Amino acid sequence: MCDNDAASMEHVPPVCLFPEIKDTKGINFRKNLIKVPSCDIHNSKKSDDDEFLLFSLTGLITNNTVGKFHFYSKVNRAIRRKNKDFINKQVLRNHKYGIVKINNEEKLISIGHPDAERLAKCFEHIAHGLYYHKFGKRFIGEIFMINGFIDYKDSNQQMLKKFMKRRFELETVLNEDFQGDNPSVFYYQFHKPDEHGLIAVKMVFYGTAEVYVCFKAKEIEMPHNLTTELIGGGVKTIMTLGDEEFPFND
Structure with missing residues (x-):
C-alpha cells in the first residue's frame, strides 16, 4: 500500500x-x-x-x-x-x-x-493485498467500494448497491472462477478489465457478506459520464441492466 x-x-x-x-x-x-x-x-x-x-x-x-x-x-x-x-x-x-x-x-x-468509514478502511487493505497477490505489483490509483451487506440511508447509494450486485451476478460467468481455499470463510473473484481499464473484484465473507471493489489505476482518465452527472445533480435517472431498471433520484 x-x-x-x-x-x-x-x-x-x-x-x-x-x-x-x-x-x-x-x-x-x-x-x-x-x-x-x-x-x-x-x-x-x-x-x-x-x-x-x-x-x-x-x-x-x-x-x-x-x-x-x-x-x-x-x-x-x-x-x-x-x-x-x-x-x-x-x-x-x-x-x-x-x-x-x-x-x-x-x-x-x-x-x-x-462504522462504515472504518469498514471501508479495512476492506481497502484487503483489496490492495488481493491486487498484489494476483498481479505481483502494488496498486496505485483510486479504489471505489460498495458494501453489499449494509443498508444505506441514502437512497441513491442503496440503489447503486443493488445495481452493482446485479451487474456482478450477470458478469460472473464471463470472468475467472471464484478463488480462495477456505470459501466458507472467504472467497473472491476478479473481473476482466472493462472498456476503460477499470478492474473489479467481488469479496465474500462467511457466505453472504459481499463487498464490491473497483480499481481505477492512476494512469486511467475516465471519459465524460452524463449519467453520473445527472444522478449527482438530482435529476431522475434510470439505469438498465438487461430488462431490469434501477431508478435514481426517484
Missing part, C-alpha cells in the same frame, strides 16, 4: 477471520492463506482494525454456519473480556438490543449503525 520497506508478511484477509483448529475440533479453515509483504504500519499496527472487522463480520445474522460458529466461540470469548461499552463504542453506534424471528425462533440481536 505504500513505499515503505516490507517488514513482515500480512494475511489477506486478516488471519483472525479464520477459525482456529482448537475451536473446530480438527477442521482446518486456514488452508493456504494468502500472504503479501507489508510494512509495520500496514500490518502489526492495525491489529485493532482487524479485531473490529472480525466483530463486525461475524456478528451478521445472515452469516453461514461457519461465521455463526466463529462468533459464538472466539468472538464471544473476546467480548466477555471487554468492558460493557465496547460494542457501542467500537463496533456499532447507537447500539441497542432487539428481537427478531429466525426460522420461527425468536433471537436476541444487537442493532446499530456500523
